[in-house]
Amino acid sequence: MAESNGGMRNVWILTVCMTGLSICYTMLVPFLPVYLLELGVEHNRVALWSGVVFSITFFVAGVMAPIWGRMADTRGKKIMAIRAGIFIGIAYILTGFVQDAWQLLATRALMGFANGFMPAAMTMVSLSVAKEKTGTALGIFQTGLIVGNVIGPSLGGLIEAAVGMRPVFFIAGIVLFIASAVVFFFVKEPKVTEEATVTTSSFREDWHFVKQRKVLTDLLWLFFIMQSAILMLQPILALYVGQLQGTMEGAALLSGMILSIGGLAGAVTTNLWAAFGQRKGYFKAVCYALCGTGLFLFLQSMPLGITWFGSLQILVGCFIVGVNPLLSAAVAHYTEPAFRGRVFGMTTTANQFGSMVGPLFASGVTTLLGIQYVFLVTGALLMFVAYQVYRRRVKSADAF
Template sequence: MRNVWILSVCMAALSICYTMLVPFLPVYLLELGVGEGSVAMWSGVVFSVTFLVAGIMAPIWGRMADTHGKKIMAIRAAVLIGITYILTGMVTDQWQLFLTRALMGFANGFMPAAMTMVSLSVPQEKAGTALGIFQTGLIVGNVIGPSLGGMVEAVIGMRPVFYVAGIVLFVAAAVVYFFVKEPHVAMSEEERQQAKKTSLRDDWRIVRSKKVLTELLWLFFIMQGAILMLQPILALYVGRMQGTMEGAAMLSGMILSIGGMAGVVTTNLWASFGQRKGYFKAISFALTGTGIVLLLQSLPFGIWWFGALQVLVGCFIVGVNPSLSAAVTVNTEPGVRGRVFGMSTTAQQFGCMVGPLFASIVTTVIGIQYVFLITGVLLAVVGIRVYRVWVIGVRKRPGEI
């Protein structure tokens, strides 16, 4: 459990650094001289390139984690991301920012490597609890980051925030190096050499050969796409409900934080439920509950209605990712787990690309409230399907879960 707690704290630190910087990238673009008419376009470009490159690289880093060690991959990612943050603080125009964001996508890989180590550091029957603790660290970072970034930026300016983040990443890398123990994976030398000889195509063939893994990757994609459909438009939706954009960013940040705090409280409850009743049952209930609450949020009953429901969104949505990760753990051999988690990261990164694009189309064509309506219907339908196929249907396939 020492590995679990140390990696969870490091993940919280990385999440804080990410969320205290990313919301301010449009402001940074303005500081770099980008005109107000072009800042939206450039924001989309510098956001998307990170997800694109990270999605391409994730299976490669995951495969290297399996063949060369998870710990060294986590350290590599933390050091390279720290360097990228520092370089981002030195850029002088939007093209240089584009390049550093692409480099950040290339450097990514801490989360799948850390998640794999967490899953391997405890007995399989305790994987849900361990991954729930890890997810709590991620959520805590998401809650603290935006407000901390705003305060630091107000005190010392935008560029120094990047330097501070870089130093934090270097410290996290040192903590992993000195205090995290590489989990033992029972593999013969022949199996290890064979793993090194396989190609990425062979790795994808492993996933496609098991229906459950293919399904899990699609669920990672859908879940992350849904999250990124909602986050970019939240401030605008809040502004529409209150009738003015004045203070909308701060109010939407508070609403997100309240939902995040509710998630911190309930994450381990979902993990415990998954361990006792089945991870796919937890996924189904969490997806369906999130979908129903989002449907209610699409109703224009005011800001208090929306904010109260966001607490329920936070309570339900946090049950999805740790249960998905635990299901991956149960359905993969330890020797290939790093690359499968890498592929799940690819699915998530591509979801991050598709979600905002779809949300912008829906907002432009039929209206912003319909983003919540469509996302709610999507998650509820997927949740019901998961229950029918992987909870009821598992009785016919008892060895698959």
């Protein structure tokens, strides 16, 4: 059954393609503020424009995700992944041609509109293997994302130094076109059995279906909270590193190295979390991952130096990496195959809105209390969420 749906061949091909997309995204995003300066935005307005061009993609993608997810269920996951790859590639290439900030804003909005590769690919991964292997397959897929996130910023910097900033966008577009072609020629569309078909016919009914299943509602909230937590920390990391070492000189490079080391540690442990979730229950594993992440983030709020902070970041990486693949595996477990694209679309919406809320919350905490309190608040929040997951889903014997 699994092999007739593409099996692990699908999983590995989609993982490689998703790694390419992740590399393209992360090698471009760090340079957007610099690109705005190149486009003529004044220094005192770059922060404002950066926030706008970052947020517009998340907002539009969040709105469109359930629509693309529903179309993936009704028209095919493979064609939706190809559509997303091609149009995101076009958006990247257009970004390389923009002449002012407004045009950049438009291409960033187009990227958000075209989004949908990840939920379509994740749905195909979950349907390509037997149910008992779903956690492992999604763990492999998540590892590809992490590897892309680690490689992207450094690769983007090397390409920018060698050929300039605009060619980076053109290269990213070409990579997206190649990934789309690979999906077209080599990925097999997983088949969904008729008896698993869900009879929802409108977006309102889709949301009603999710609301009726409290476990799916809990999972959507967990996706939102987790993405908010991640995006609370990333924008301020370089500033906190600079504060810990007493100077901003070299802070960006050092923070990038710390993130990369944490990411590599996470890449090593992703499949361990997936295997643990399959054996002991996904929610139980989520509890451990959230609690560990929260504890080490809480400890990072203590300004005891770079060595202390960097060592804890390795542990953060080992724990935080387990959350998303475990949540995705739980979504696959609780959702019928014919409805899975729509639910993964909704999880993407939760992620995108979390990406919007997280930086805003971090900005408020930093302004009112200080940078280190972002780590304290985020750590305490994740430990509280871990307790709630234990109380609602593990203690009640609903571990799966």
